[in-house]
Amino acid sequence: GIQVEQSPPDLILQEGANSTLRCNFSDSVNNLQWFHQNPWGQLINLFYIPSGTKQNGRLSATTVATERYSLLYISSSQTTDSGVYFCAVLPIGQNFVFGPGTRLSVLP
Amino acid sequence: KAGVTQTPRYLIKTRGQQVTLSCSPISGHRSVSWYQQTPGQGLQFLFEYFSETQRNKGNFPGRFSGRQFSNSRSEMNVSTLELGDSALYLCASSPPSWTGPYEQYFGPGTRLTVT
Numbered sequence: 001g002i003q004v005e006q007s008p009p010d011l012i013l014q015e016g017a018n019s020t021l022r023c024n025f026s027d028s029v030n031n032l033q034w035f036h037q038n039p040w041g042q043l044i045n046l047f048y049i050p051s052g053t054k055q056n057g058r059l060s061a062t063t064v065a066t067e068r069y070s071l072l073y074i075s076s077s078q079t080t081d082s083g084v085y086f087c088a089v090l091p092i093g094q095n096f097v098f099g100p101g102t103r104l105s106v107l108p
Numbered sequence: 109k110a111g112v113t114q115t116p117r118y119l120i121k122t123r124g125q126q127v128t129l130s131c132s133p134i135s136g137h138r139s140v141s142w143y144q145q146t147p148g149q150g151l152q153f154l155f156e157y158f159s160e161t162q163r164n165k166g167n168f169p170g171r172f173s174g175r176q177f178s179n180s181r182s183e184m185n186v187s188t189l190e191l192g193d194s195a196l197y198l199c200a201s202s203p204p205s206w207t208g209p210y211e212q213y214f215g216p217g218t219r220l221t222v223t
Binding site: 031033035040041042043044045048086088090094095096097098100101 | 141143145150151152153156164166196198200210211212213214216217219
């Protein structure tokens with residue numbers, strides 16, 4: 001089956017710093033989503049981004065489907081950005097497969 | 109629009125018992141997927157229902173089952189609970205699509221503890 005890798009696995013930042021999270025996948029996908037899981041376990045939609053670039057406030061994402069990767073950019077990080085970030089890909093004819101996540105800690 | 113709701117939010121059961129979890133999707137969504145999240149295995153797909161039919165199934169034993177009702181609400185059942193079934197169970201709904209789930213929206217989850 002498809003392999004989904006995320007890097008880095010852990011990231012510690014000072015408030016105000018910028019960061020880039022990466023998601024690599026091993027096969028063609030129809031769709032890709034980024035989620036933020038808060039400390040209570042809720043998965044919050046960040047981006048639905050099968051290709052191209054999207055921006056939402058301090059967050060932006062880019063997916064290059066032909067090269068099988070996606071990037072999530074967080075600028076001017078805040079303590080509320082802490083949590084685990086997941087990418088999930090949808091292989092053709094299958095269901096969503098999640099990566100292992102990047103655990104982000106933003107220190108005040 | 110109201111989001112995805114899951115009940116109950118927390119549950120404690122004993123080994124050997126069975127449990128039923130419920131998920132109400134976003135209004136108008138017809139696809140419901142279930143996932144199990146554990147620290148060791150991460151987020152794993154259980155099954156997906158669309159228009160009351162199971163469309164896709166993950167690699168879980170037959171003790172895990174589900175169903176979907178005509179109003180798109182879904183339930184999952186785990187029989188003969190084992191300690192390893194302790195997990196956060198997440199439900200996601202997607203807008204209607206005959207070719208598969210698209211953008212998924214998740215509920216808050218049900219945290220199941222098996223003792």
